Amino acid sequence: MVSNNVVFSNLVSNNLVSNKPAAWPLVLASGSPRRAELLQLLGRPFQVVLPQVPEQRTPSESAAAYVQRLAISKAEAGATLWRTKATANTTTNSLVLGSDTVVVVGYAQAHEQVLEKPRDFADFQRMMQLLSDTTHTVLTAVAVTQSAPLEPTTDVTMATMVATEVSFKALSEGEIAAYWASGEPQDKAGGYGIQGLAGRFVTHLQGSYFAVVGLPLYETAELLTRVETQQAGGQQ
Template sequence: MIYLASNSPRRAQLLKQIEIEFTVLNTSIEEQIKEDESPENYVLRLAREKASAGFASSAKDRPVLGADTVVIIDRQILEKPSDQNHAKKMLQLLSGRTHQVFTAIALLDSASSKTQLVKTDVSFKVLNEQEIAEYWLSGEPLDKAGGYGIQGIAGKFITNISGSYSAVVGLPLYETDLLIKDFIGR
């Protein structure tokens, strides 16, 4: 049994899918990239900070899992859109191109911590203005890194994926399962 330091219903669903018992901890951290911080280091830091914040608020009786996902294109981080115009710009940037999705996971307790970064390449078809506008109206882009959810309507925009599908959704199942088994088996 672990704690999950995430309010994401997608991460909770993914943990249930691989039969991990967990309790959700509501945590909040500032998600702001530091000057000269690489996207890889940024997403790893956020996963660690989420796990640490969760551990600080927990009973400290079991490990805490934190995770973060960002979309990267041209070394630019695309997080959750702030409004319709922001989402439109992100989707236009992704249209007809391949981008990367970085998902970091961190598991820690009072004795140790482990982290892992999973990188996945995702290719989009060319999107027209109507598709982008209709997608915004679906409500799906609101709380998704990069302004899209691969597990939802936006799945029809994806022409190719190389890497972990579940990492793009928000939690790499294979790597999370291994990390938890390795951590608890120490």
């Protein structure tokens, strides 16, 4: 894996999607159909690669540090994988986007718990009991690696993170069991998909709905613009 420079950016532009043609092709380093669907809403074509990145949180790692590390690792691993797929005469630079989402109970507190994909029904049931009748935080990090195939050591990664608070109603055991039986929770961080059947559990949301689904549109568009602006400035 290439060791890149990482810049965490505060995004301030008011434009959601730039009308200027993208300087570099875009690559999504994710197999998530939800992220692919959301990225399509930005109105620019992209390719997909599937990097293999271990998702293991270290004991002392905060939820915020963990989700940002995974997003950066996926973008950088995706850039490396994209190079191997390029033909010998391909010299086109690319932007490789990685993202990760975790659900957190007790965010930024000493006892914070990270809820990832449920291992089985018992694990899912535990998660739903934690989320029932309370507010939790969904963290989604996005990283974009500026990938130059001929000079990989010059790669630069920029990243951002979005925190969204989500409140659930009180869940009965019957509702929890029925939701598991639907088949929807098994591949979802925190054991639920807000865009699906679990949407009826949500009583309040503060932040980015799209970030909870898997990719914050505004922040992603702004991050791509910032990376492209930096790239254009470097070529002047």
